[in-house]
Amino acid sequence: MDAFHRLITYNREWAAARTATDPDYFARTVSRQTPEFLYIGCSDSRVPAEVATGAGPGELFVHRNIANVVLPSDLSAMSVLQYAVEVLDVKHVIVTGHYGCGGVGAAMGTQSYGLVDHWLGPIRNVVRWNKPELDAIADAQARFDRVVELNVLEQLYHLSVTPVIQQAWEKGRRPLLHGLVYDMRDGVLRELATAIDSPAAADELAARRLSGVPAGPPPMTRRAGDGTAASPAAESLASDELVDRIAARVVERLAADGGRPPLVAGASGRRPSPAARSGGGAE
Ligand SMILES: [Zn+2]
Numbered sequence: 001m002d003a004f005h006r007l008i009t010y011n012r013e014w015a016a017a018r019t020a021t022d023p024d025y026f027a028r029t030v031s032r033q034t035p036e037f038l039y040i041g042c043s044d045s046r047v048p049a050e051v052a053t054g055a056g057p058g059e060l061f062v063h064r065n066i067a068n069v070v071l072p073s074d075l076s077a078m079s080v081l082q083y084a085v086e087v088l089d090v091k092h093v094i095v096t097g098h099y100g101c102g103g104v105g106a107a108m109g110t111q112s113y114g115l116v117d118h119w120l121g122p123i124r125n126v127v128r129w130n131k132p133e134l135d136a137i138a139d140a141q142a143r144f145d146r147v148v149e150l151n152v153l154e155q156l157y158h159l160s161v162t163p164v165i166q167q168a169w170e171k172g173r174r175p176l177l178h179g180l181v182y183d184m185r186d187g188v189l190r191e192l193a194t195a196i197d198s199p200a201a202a203d204e205l206a207a208r209r210l211s212g213v214p215a216g217p218p219p220m221t222r223r224a225g226d227g228t229a230a231s232p233a234a235e236s237l238a239s240d241e242l243v244d245r246i247a248a249r250v251v252e253r254l255a256a257d258g259g260r261p262p263l264v265a266g267a268s269g270r271r272p273s274p275a276a277r278s279g280g281g282a283e
Contacts, residue, residue: 029058038084041096042068047182061088067103068095069122070155072162082164085175093175095159097152098182104148126154129210152179152192153209160202169198
């Protein structure tokens with residue numbers, strides 16, 4: 001029997017056995033689901049969410065991706081989160097990483113894996129922001145384990161600042177957020193952060209996720225407000241200079257052809273032509 005048909009055969013046997021011991025097993029969940037948990041974990045095949053937690057059908061609402069990343073730009077993750085919180089009204093959201101995570105390991109190295117390199121960018125930031133702490137860990141395995149933990153805290157923080165979670169907390173301090181790490185070496189889920197239920201608790205988490213960085217605003221906040229990005233005014237200035245250069249070239253060409261400069265002013269529709277400005281001080 002090939003591997004695929006082994007799955008199908010097992011499924012038939014499993015469904016029959018469940019019905020034999022509990023005739024209502026499937027009937028209880030067929031009409032609706034009322035899960036208490038949203039589980040966000042890694043896609044890794046060695047991390048069996050339902051098996052490790054003993055959850056049955058209807059108990060876990062699940063979202064998985066490489067290295068359990070939570071990004072506000074991920075339409076899939078944000079849709080799952082909104083549906084879980086606002087429609088299913090889950091009581092807990094659990095971000096679960098795992099030791100030995102290939103995605104985290106890739107983010108720690110320099111080898112390129114193609115498209116997935118983009119996905120792992122946020123984890124590379126985790127490594128960079130916590131460099132002092134990580135450099136102080138001599139053992140490579142321990143350093144790898146620590147990045148896995150820091151990544152869970154980072155993604156948990158991302159989760160805590162989403163509008164869905166912030167608005168839910170404003171209404172009733174639910175859901176609670178938890179960060180776990182699954183240890184494939186012994187099958188145990190270890191608790192990193194539990195019962196985060198408020199912006200204040202999320203702020204405390206923000207400090208923990210950057211344990212190797214001196215006290216101060218987290219990088220995300222600093223990046224957003226440090227003014228290093230091109231401001232609208234700067235972009236406008238650059239555009240004006242470009243228009244001037246193009247207009248000057250057009251004027252030169254028209255002059256060479258015996259044409260008239262006013263065509264340039266008409267093209268921009270908002271300023272006198274360079275020729276007019278230089279000649280009469282129109283500004
Ligand atoms: Zn993984």
